[in-house]
Amino acid sequence: MVPSVLATGQVPSRVQRRGRYLPESMRHPGKMLPSIASTVISLFSEPGGLVVDPMCGIGTTLVEAVHLGRDAAGMEYEADFAGLAAANVQHARSQGAAGSARVACGDARNIASVFAGLRGSAALVLTSPPYGARTHGHIRSGTRDGDGGPVEKWNHRYSTDKGNLAHQPLPELVGAFGEILAGCCELLRPDGVVAVTIRPIRIDGYLVDLPGQVITAAEKAGLVLVHRLVALLCGVRDGGLVTRASFFQMLEARRHQEKGSPVCVTAHEDLLIFHRRVPHG
Template sequence: MIEMTTSVWATGQQPSRIQRRGRYLPASMKHPAKMLPAIAAQVIATYTRPGDLVIDPMCGIGTTLVEAVHQDRHAAGVELEARWADLAVANLAHARRAGAAGFGRVVTGDARRIAQLLPDLHGKAGLVLTSPPYGLATHGHVRSTRDTGQPGVRKWNHHYTDRADRANLAYRRLPGLLDGFSRILAGSIRMLRPGGVVAVTARPYRNRGELIDLPGQIITLGRRAGLEFADRIVCLLCGLGDGTLLNRASFFQLHEARRGWTHGRPIHAIAHEDLLVFRKPPDGRPPARHPGTVPGHPALHRSAPETATSADGPADFA
């Protein structure tokens, strides 16, 4: 059984760049949508034990994997874009040089085919931890007129590598994103041992002013996939000061909120992510499939050949 944990986690006490300093390679900051290391670390500490296997089907630069190996867990990840997969491997190697005891592996490929990409790990994972993309709603790095003295706003590191790749869920509208994520969930369930945990971080986002309840949609997808919904935890992105909240909101979050108030809409900058915790049924019964999804459909396009790489670790975590 999964026991209920504290409902609010103070995971934003330090900014992302401070959490990563020295623990990740500097190039990691170029990814447009990174999981906060403190969130990954607390999820892993809460729901796994040393020696367990942790899998991230959309691992990006490898935040989940790095935090797992630092806690003496083993880790495997799938990443669509070779650029980020290579960086995840480099971050794992960096962690090993820093004394991390766990081993890690990264496969370049489409996470909707995770069961085919990691065939030797079926039924072995104690935890699947991941976060879906937020479409084009990535902020990247920003410099405003106040910072540069030049007119206008300059953005960089706010796109994934190939905007033409339709396999990249970051460039799909909400129905396509949800369909793709349901396939990823279905494949990930096959990687879990009975009673294993799926943890997903997500937050609502705005599309043309409309608030999209992505966490609520993911809860529905998880239940349809046959997972048992176990917990919902608030992971703070802001810091907790002495009787105050320390703002960590991005330039565009604040800009959107101010613009909303100007037009009479009480919009607030989001200061947390929802951690949605599911459990695979412990009796081993096969999970129900989401209607209309075909996990591992052979027609899915991939932007690069699937290749397996690792960071100084064995191929088998059993």
């Protein structure tokens, strides 16, 4: 039985990655939490199975898969991050990971042709779309550090390449993600699973149901939603929640609350689980 809430935030992200990933991996602005990847891979695949991530970033899905004895394949648009994903996989192998993985650099909408030799063989597709061209990234706040200086930000952009889907307006991004999922369907085994981690986002102050839009796009791509789970980003301790929110997330939530808006820091991601639609007749 699949649990409805996954306790994936018990340990902070930086601790989960320490020693397991190359230090430069922290440059990526939108990394999947390793514990989410490892939990999903353990739940929905078996050792020796194939795990695919069409938007693999620095390779979190691939690294966790090979450590769990699965094989993996990933695509990444940015050559810099694709190279880092391959290096992280090699690092995992040097630590004794039993699985193997391959990384391709390119547009994930072409994944079915790039990995044509894997058609019909993937047990699991696990991925997450970008949330836009920028994230909070890393910051240094003069207010927080006590010197009264300005806020400095770095590692907060996916890229400067306008061809990256992160730069597209939301409707185009969601539509392209649907195309990617359709290509991934061609790689799936008949009993394969597609898992997408996603959360609502705010655009110009308005809350947008991005999980709902992804569900609609996935259904158009030939998938059927079978579970909508909660993957915690916060810790659970003594019956309460331990926030893992960044300084900026806390600051933004506080500003909205002072204006009377019921905004809270993000404590979880939706984990959407899909099966392929079975043709009737």
